[in-house]
Amino acid sequence: MAHANQSSNRQTSQLQIKVGIYCDFQNVYLSEEQARFLLAFAITKGSLISRKVYYNSLFENQASAKENLQRIGFKCEDVTCSLKNSADNQLKSDLIDDVYNNQSPDIVILASGDGDFANVVQFLQEKDINVIIFAQRGNVKQKLKERANEFHFVDELSQLVNYKTQPLNYNEAVECLIECTKTSLSQGKPTGFGYIDKLMRQRCHRYQGFSSIFMSNGKNFKNFSQFIDVAVRDGKVQKQNQELFLVELEKLTA
The missing domain is CATH 3.40.50.1010 (5'-nuclease)
Structure with a gap:
């Protein structure tokens, strides 16, 4: 609870x-x-x-x-x-x-x-x-x-x-997520869910929160964490302790 x-x-x-x-x-x-x-x-x-x-x-x-x-x-x-x-x-x-x-x-x-x-x-x-x-x-x-x-x-x-006012599809939202995560990392800023969500609202024209993202089945996400979980499952980003990391950076340091 x-x-x-x-x-x-x-x-x-x-x-x-x-x-x-x-x-x-x-x-x-x-x-x-x-x-x-x-x-x-x-x-x-x-x-x-x-x-x-x-x-x-x-x-x-x-x-x-x-x-x-x-x-x-x-x-x-x-x-x-x-x-x-x-x-x-x-x-x-x-x-x-x-x-x-x-x-x-x-x-x-x-x-x-x-x-x-x-x-x-x-x-x-x-x-x-x-x-x-x-x-x-x-x-x-x-x-x-x-x-x-x-x-x-x-x-x-x-x-x-x-x-x-047009819907934002999942792939567009993921591109925005990756770009904002990359920006935060390059500037030494946090990559916690709250900060990245705020940065996406500022930088991505049509992103108005998780409810503005629509999946291919026409449904939208219930919360920001669900959106992140799907992006992680699809191999777009990685997460650890509510912090986001770029997949390509992880591969380079492996």
Whole structure:
């Protein structure tokens, strides 16, 4: 019974990936439809803990869009300053503050193509926070694009959301499992079930937990451990004491 309780607690903790949205509205103008898709995208990544838009009401088009964004749950921060990058600086400051409080996100979704955010992205990644960038076509700095853990254009949002709702088959999930295990080992990170499950949620677009994986018979897995047991039985990975190892590495050291 104690083992069952421990497994249940572990699965619960795996679901608590926190996601924050931070939008530089002066750089990425989101329509209400795009903003709704962005929310839907964020929810596929985990639990949404913040949704902030930074705008300047001195610009009429930004002020008029605020009402629509507030109506669907965004917190709109009005930075009424004529100085260059004032809204950007406020966004950076708030983001860093959020990282140091008890509600630090595990994934940051940043809507901006401004290269000034490249150093902030690096700071977040050094804190083991994954950064997903959304930018407008023709308005993104290459250094920011290259530094992101995941990059998309805002006009791809509808396709991304629809894509993420498609089932993930077992073979695709195993490829993701191997890649995340390889990443953890190369970085000296743990390869426990909880950590790998969390990493798969961050890195694999359509993986939303063990229940999103479907086997060839159309059934999905009852828990993450069952998925791992099948992958071990198929010779895809090895496990020992709830830690994962790559089969090819084991063969090389044999």
